[in-house]
Amino acid sequence: MSLRDIAAPKKKPRPRYTRQLTAKQVRAMKKRGYDAERELVHMLRGEGYDAVRVPVSAPSKEPLPDVFAVKADSILAVEVKSQVRYAYYKKAQVQKLFEFLHMHRLYPRRYAVLAAKFKYKGWWFDVAEKLDDYTLKIDRGLTWNELLAKISRPMPTV
């Protein structure tokens, strides 16, 4: 390696693959997330759940879900995504749901619910039973009625 190579290395900086969003796009994303969470709260209330949206201003380390809901002896911790085709749930997000549910271990039935609202295509769900990354896409996962059926009968708790 010559001194010239050291002084002016040819290697280009690694390109960034993160999306660059304008302030307007960020606002639109937040609004879309907010609307989806509110819609889900209303859907849950319609099924007899006490449901609450947790307005977290910034990514927080606290083990709080986007939405939580209670009905009799069951509690749901829900991570809500509003996307076009795919919704990704990272292990760390699933971990937060598990921590929240662990705190409420007095409830005999506890469910870590992954919810995805796809543009023009409606809602798809999953119930996370192990600590892992999850993906939801259109037509893959549980429908709303399938989710309700699943969480209305006893299952292994986390």
Next chain:
Amino acid sequence: MSLRDIAAPKKKPRPRYTRQLTAKQVRAMKKRGYDAERELVHMLRGEGYDAVRVPVSAPSKEPLPDVFAVKADSILAVEVKSQVRYAYYKKAQVQKLFEFLHMHRLYPRRYAVLAAKFKYKGWWFDVAEKLDDYTLKIDRGLTWNELLAKISRPMPTV
């Protein structure tokens, strides 16, 4: 009443008794509230509670406390204030604590805790048992140890 009176009424607009705060003062207030909430979370964890701060970006209609904590069969919903001499808890804020606790009625023991951190004078507490306005001031209320004693034995639930 003359036309002149109607055209130029002598009555002055009612003075506003609200404080006018600069952006810097608002930031300092928020920081003080945040620090008090974090401190209380650590105090509760030291007593074996699972405690979580709820970061609410704006005054929200959702029935969420500033802090909630769980230990065995008891749950606390806490409204935290950081003030100089007096801390006021409006009925509507107490109502939110009651609603949150009502949602978690599976817990046999539920406490709506009012917490005030006074500058240089430390913490004072109360447990709200009826829906009303409350005031805490220095040397009036429960100390931390008195609060712990009160919530560690069964009491009428809300």
